[in-house]
Amino acid sequence: MRIEEVQSTSKKERVATHTHIKGLGLDANGTAIGMSAGFVGQAEAREACGLVVDMIRQKKMAGRALLLAGPPATGKTALALGISQELGSKVPFCPMVGSEVYSSEVKKTEVLMENFRRAIGLRIKENKEVYEGEVTELSPEESESSTGGYGKNISHVVIGLKTVKGTKQLKLDPTIYDALIKEKVAVGDVIYIEANSGAVKRVGRCDAFATEYDLEAEEYVPIPKGEVHKKKEIVQDVTLHDLDAANAQPQGGQDILSLMGQMMKPRKTEITEKLRQEINKVVNRYIDEGIAELVPGVLFIDEVHMLDIECFSYLNRALESSLSPIVILATNRGICTVRGTDMTSPHGIPVDLLDRLVIVRTQIYGPIEMIQVPISCLIMCFNFPM
């Protein structure tokens, strides 16, 4: 089981129609400010969402679900994005659309399960022995090739690290040199090297090199305090799905057959139930030992009337499990049939699930808001001072 080097698989969101939404626009008491954070009007729904955000922050919403219901274009999707922005970037937020579950290759419940796990975060805190500092010297030492060819080998690397307190020169293994090249480390960067795994992380460029340009791609960091060799608390935010994906990659060899196998097999079907159970076990152990902390996030299912009866029964069960995120549903349907049955039901959601939901209604806009919404879009998109 790998917990290090987990890459984030979170979906990149670029929903341009909602770029003006920067939060819910509430004041300290939780009352809606007329035109703020990109929102206009819809005060009651915003305040209700504010209460939900408070409950999520106090971890009192776990295992419950919220339904945003109202006529089309009254800002349900916008409210859900507002909630995610209020929660901050550390709380995982996984948006999906009801129709995403229909695929000819992957089971509906599998898609739901994946998204559930994308919405459950894990904060791993580890005390690691590291060498940290600003790189003052980076010189690879070459030697004759050991395999007898004409090429040269790197026998070791000498690296100088500087902190406020002192400097140190380290002689490192050639594999760490590869890691240094991969991270594009150069003299003047602040880096840390983990002592037992040899993993290299580039923190940024030392602020002594900061220039006066207004716009730059570099991130400047201060030169580290303390000794070069020290214990450092490293915090990693991952989701359960990141762990699944990192551990599910095929471990086959480099031959043609396994390459073919990798190409033929869609990566999505590789995460098995067994693997998930293994990961849950390790995660539970980590939580018991106090190394990791669970951060239940938010799963947002838009157009929820598109789900069918199988998905709803799965949702019912998933909401009850101990590892469950907060689920936000949104729909613009009134009374309609539940997909996969001939029952009619409010919002196209079976009544048993409906009973467990907190429902927030959005109101249709009056002429004044109709004029103000596009103005608010313009103001926020062009960042005019308000």
Ligand SMILES: Nc1ncnc2c1ncn2[C@@H]1O[C@H](COP(=O)(O)OP(=O)(O)OP(=O)(O)O)[C@@H](O)[C@H]1O
């Ligand atoms: N109160 C508001 N303040 C500012 N912008 C808003 C507000 N309500 C809606 N908008 C904007 O109006 C547009 C339509 O809203 P949105 O897509 O959220 O509606 P919806 O309720 O999800 O509709 P549908 O039911 O069709 O999915 C979006 O660009 C949204 O950002």
Ligand SMILES: [Mg+2]
């Ligand atoms: Mg919508």
